[in-house]
Amino acid sequence: QRFLVAMLVATTLKAATTEETAVSFPPSSAQKWVLPDGLTLIVQEDHSAPVASVQAWCGTGSVDED
Numbered sequence: 001q002r003f004l005v006a007m008l009v010a011t012t013l014k015a016a017t018t019e020e021t022a023v024s025f026p027p028s029s030a031q032k033w034v035l036p037d038g039l040t041l042i043v044q045e046d047h048s049a050p051v052a053s054v055q056a057w058c059g060t061g062s063v064d065e066d
């Protein structure tokens with residue numbers, strides 16, 4: 001039981017003293033176009049695999065009404 005309490009205290013102290021580390025991301029190579037009808041296209045090419053992925057996001061609902 002003492003061992004469990006000691007481990008709990010040790011892990012709590014370790015978690016309380018961890019430092020934040022800065023995370024850096026490489027610059028994005030995404031390209032953005034806005035079509036005449038207002039549709040926004042964002043394209044980011046990644047040739048690491050012969051795969052295509054498409055996502056469609058639609059801004060709809062009462063929060064998007066004028």
